[in-house]
Amino acid sequence: MSLTAETIIQSLASGLLMGLLYGLIAVGLALIFGLMDVVNFAHGEFLMIAMYVTFFLFAFFAVDPLLAAPLVAASLFVFGAVVYLLIVRFAMRAKANAGMVQIFSTFGLAIVMRGLAQFFFTPDYRSITHSWLGGKTISVAGIFLPQPQLMGALVSIVAFAALYFFIHRTDFGRALEATREDNGAVALVGIDKNRVFALGWGLGAALVGLAGAIMAMFFYVYPDVGASFALIAYVTVALGGFGSVFGAFAGGIVVGLVEAVTALVLPPSLKSVGIYAVYLLVVFIRPRGLFGSM
Amino acid sequence: MDNNFTARRRRELMLAAFLATVAAIVPLFVKDVYAQNIMVLTLMYAALSQSWNILSGYCGQISLGHALYFGLGAYTTALLFTKFGVLPWFGMLGGGLISALIAMGLGYPCFRLRGHYFVIATIVIAEIALLLFQNWNWAGAALGIDIPVRGDSWLKFQFTRSKLPYFYFALVLACIAWFVTWWLEDSKWGYWWRAVKDNPDAAESLGVVVFNSKMGAAAVSAFLVAVGGSFYAQFVSYIDPESVMGFQFSLLMALPAVLGGIGTLWGPMLGAVILIPLTELTRSFIGGSGRGVDLIVYGSLIVLISLARPQGLVGLFSRQRKAVSP
Numbered sequence: 001m002s003l004t005a006e007t008i009i010q011s012l013a014s015g016l017l018m019g020l021l022y023g024l025i026a027v028g029l030a031l032i033f034g035l036m037d038v039v040n041f042a043h044g045e046f047l048m049i050a051m052y053v054t055f056f057l058f059a060f061f062a063v064d065p066l067l068a069a070p071l072v073a074a075s076l077f078v079f080g081a082v083v084y085l086l087i088v089r090f091a092m093r094a095k096a097n098a099g100m101v102q103i104f105s106t107f108g109l110a111i112v113m114r115g116l117a118q119f120f121f122t123p124d125y126r127s128i129t130h131s132w133l134g135g136k137t138i139s140v141a142g143i144f145l146p147q148p149q150l151m152g153a154l155v156s157i158v159a160f161a162a163l164y165f166f167i168h169r170t171d172f173g174r175a176l177e178a179t180r181e182d183n184g185a186v187a188l189v190g191i192d193k194n195r196v197f198a199l200g201w202g203l204g205a206a207l208v209g210l211a212g213a214i215m216a217m218f219f220y221v222y223p224d225v226g227a228s229f230a231l232i233a234y235v236t237v238a239l240g241g242f243g244s245v246f247g248a249f250a251g252g253i254v255v256g257l258v259e260a261v262t263a264l265v266l267p268p269s270l271k272s273v274g275i276y277a278v279y280l281l282v283v284f285i286r287p288r289g290l291f292g293s294m
Numbered sequence: 295m296d297n298n299f300t301a302r303r304r305r306e307l308m309l310a311a312f313l314a315t316v317a318a319i320v321p322l323f324v325k326d327v328y329a330q331n332i333m334v335l336t337l338m339y340a341a342l343s344q345s346w347n348i349l350s351g352y353c354g355q356i357s358l359g360h361a362l363y364f365g366l367g368a369y370t371t372a373l374l375f376t377k378f379g380v381l382p383w384f385g386m387l388g389g390g391l392i393s394a395l396i397a398m399g400l401g402y403p404c405f406r407l408r409g410h411y412f413v414i415a416t417i418v419i420a421e422i423a424l425l426l427f428q429n430w431n432w433a434g435a436a437l438g439i440d441i442p443v444r445g446d447s448w449l450k451f452q453f454t455r456s457k458l459p460y461f462y463f464a465l466v467l468a469c470i471a472w473f474v475t476w477w478l479e480d481s482k483w484g485y486w487w488r489a490v491k492d493n494p495d496a497a498e499s500l501g502v503v504v505f506n507s508k509m510g511a512a513a514v515s516a517f518l519v520a521v522g523g524s525f526y527a528q529f530v531s532y533i534d535p536e537s538v539m540g541f542q543f544s545l546l547m548a549l550p551a552v553l554g555g556i557g558t559l560w561g562p563m564l565g566a567v568i569l570i571p572l573t574e575l576t577r578s579f580i581g582g583s584g585r586g587v588d589l590i591v592y593g594s595l596i597v598l599i600s601l602a603r604p605q606g607l608v609g610l611f612s613r614q615r616k617a618v619s620p
Binding site (some may be wrong): 011033039087090091095096097098099100101103104105106107108109110111112113114115116117119122123202223224231234235237267270272273276277280282283284287288289 | 302356403406407408409410411412414415417419421422425426428429543545549552553556563570585586587588590591593594595596598600601604605606
């Protein structure tokens with residue numbers, strides 16, 4: 001492929017769209033980490049479940065992924081809260097090796113989820129063959145943008161705006177912020193820490209649920225699909241800075257653009273190398289990521 | 295107090311010698327190839343996990359990218375042998391030294407990072423190496439390297455008829471990794487590492503050279519893991535990037551130490567002895583269906599053990615010993 005101005009602009013545009021979607025995939029991870037310092041190693045599997053829910057809603061009830069998105073987000077909300085109440089709540093109680101217990105209890109959960117997906121859904125690759133937006137592109141000033149990704153980018157922007165409003169303008173958002181500041185003191189003002197954490201996990205999972213519904217429009221659905229995106233999500237969050245929800249937004253955009261640029265200059269199989277290299281470069285200069293505060 | 299401590303160290307050494315002797319006798323009675331295969335893997339993972347534990351357990355620098363050093367060891371040995379006819383023994387040493395040097399080179403920028411930033415940096419670096427190896431045609435790219443089998447010999451470290459030589463080598467490797475840990479535990483380095491793990495700032499202010507002690511731990515840990523990688527290449531005689539450098543492998547290496555007891559002398563051994571046979575057995579008895587039941591069992595086990603025994607299984611034994619001895 002020759003490097004003309006058009007191809008560069010074209011890939012930057014699609015990189016930007018993908019980057020916004022990466023931000024949406026990652027924000028749940030950032031939210032949960034910011035709230036309670038836990039990295040969910042099953043985050044990719046949350047995405048996988050969301051994609052399967054979208055796929056089956058389409059396959060059995062012919063619900064278009066766009067209509068399914070709120071349903072998927074709602075079911076992931078419940079799922080996230082249940083995971084917190086059944087597993088993470090206990091992992092938080094560990095007196096020794098708290099970090100490792102959190103890593104490995106959620107990692108174990110990831111393996112179980114992959115196993116369950118293989119058991120119930122078989123390892124087959126599935127795809128949603130004809131959604132409203134699937135396979136369609138839109139042309140803006142000579143640049144072709146795939147409609148599913150464009151919708152994903154819009155959803156991501158709206159979701160981040162809603163999250164901003166939610167955290168800063170609602171009672172629950174304030175409870176979230178207060179719990180994150182000091183989860184011992186909030187009990188004194190009548191906030192149940194466990195409830196806030198469970199809702200935080202629900203919210204984080206719901207956001208990755210939205211991302212999964214969009215992804216299912218243009219990406220294959222299979223039990224290991226989460227693994228491919230989980231590492232990108234961790235890098236996105238770390239790049240933006242742990243503890244900063246909006247760092248994930250910026251991190252996502254950087255990751256998307258870097259990936260697109262790398263794909264221009266290196267063979268496609270090496271496109272992730274650029275992302276990883278930029279992560280290292282950023283943390284070597286700023287050890288807490290772009291907007292990290294901890 | 296001091297006497298007690300010396301006595302306990304000596305008891306540990308004697309217990310290790312006893313267990314190693316017992317382990318050495320076992321394959322003389324258990325001749326089943328499948329069982330011997332599991333025993334070799336158990337010892338190999340014990341050695342790897344013990345080595346991982348030096349950097350991540352004792353020094354507290356959690357690496358989820360140790361597959362890099364394992365892969366480098368495996369590739370150095372395999373490439374030197376297939377391309378230049380260099381004996382695996384030199385490859386093993388070379389791979390270990392290269393890995394130790396690379397670990398220090400990478401440690402230089404990475405050890406400034408803390409917490410999750412460090413963990414993610416280790417994952418990402420191993421992942422870059424994996425992608426580069428997958429695209430490196432001279433090294434076989436994604437297809438990997440087939441190590442030609444030229445008959446049984448200790449010189450070439452290849453054995454087709456019996457698994458016993460591999461077993462004894464893996465046993466020696468596990469013993470070396472254990473002994474190095476045992477020895478370092480009571481050395482200046484061992485104390486420095488634990489100080490660095492508990493509170494790097496306090497350690498620094500008390501005169502511990504934090505940066506150097508992290509570098510030392512990384513070098514020792516990477517060297518031993520690479521030797522394990524060289525061994526693995528000879529043992530399976532076929533390697534490809536995903537199977538020796540994949541992220542999954544970094545986690546598999548950490549798991550025995552985490553479940554057995556991270557930062558403890560016996561944790562990795564205990565973890566490997568329980569976890570590896572269990573993994574292999576679930577894989578071959580219920581994994582055959584290809585329907586992921588083995589993953590469900592294995593994953594649930596990890597969740598349960600890490601929630602039920604955050605300090606590792608090794609705690610169960612020391613409490614019992616205390617209760618028995620007056």
